[in-house]
Amino acid sequence: MNSLVPLMIVAAASLAAGPASPPLPAAIENAEAVPVRTVYRVKQQGGGLGIFIDEAAVFYEIGKAPNTVWVLERRRRDQKMGLVSVRHEWVDGRTCPALAETIGKIARLPPVSMAGLDTTPKTAYSDSSDVTLMGPAAGGASSDFALRRDTMGPTARWWWDAQKALEPCWAPRQPYLNGAYSLRSRLSSAQDEVEVMRP
Incomplete structure (x- = not known):
């Protein structure tokens, strides 16, 4: 009878802890x-x-059409009344349609034109x-590059709206995708950020 006591204690502890969590999907070797x-x-x-914000974000396209997956990484530093917080987070497009x-x-952002001699900006x-948004140019060669920056303009409003939509999707861990061996953080440090943000 005494030999059954440890088994009964283990069984009771297992029931108290509730059902085990389902195992994570195994990596495909x-x-x-x-x-x-x-x-x-x-x-x-x-x-x-x-209040001061210093934020960098990188959009990754993984795989080939029509089975591409989008992943977003960001590193954000907020300073509010002398208090500083840093967030390094990811969004997995497979679970976040907002991405x-x-x-x-x-x-759908409006096109940008360069100011001329008679159209010098006057608003500050x-x-x-x-x-600032950087990426491939529409309708050009694969090597063409576009950069647009504004304050209170369409680019800024696009990103502010995106942040609201993506807020529930941020997670601290990098998403795992089978075969995406070259997916690695480009924003692990301030120096990484400087490198990846160069035009």
Whole structure:
């Protein structure tokens, strides 16, 4: 009878702990490598009245059409009244439809033209941040590159709307995708951020 006591205690402890969590999906060993491309990059910087934001984000396209997956990584530093917080987070497009919607809106941003001698900008904003978006140019060669930056303009509003839509999707761990061997953080440190944000 005494030999059954330890078994009864173990069984009781297992029941108290509840059902075990389902196992994570196993990695596929020697999975075929899939391409990973850095497509878009976003930089937000600025502020005022005791608030300052320094944020970088990288959009990765993984795989080949029609089975591509989008992943977003960001490193954000907020300073509010002298208190500093840093967030390094990821969004997995497989579980966050808002990521594809955010990317889809890039093509609908109004075109940008360069100011001429008689169209010098006269508006200046304070207490706000600049938002820069970098990525491939529409309709050009694969090597063409476009950069747009504004304060309180369409680029900034696009990113602010994106942040609201993506807020429930951020997670601290990098998503796992079989075969995406070259998917690695480009924003692990401030120096990494400087490198990846170069035009």
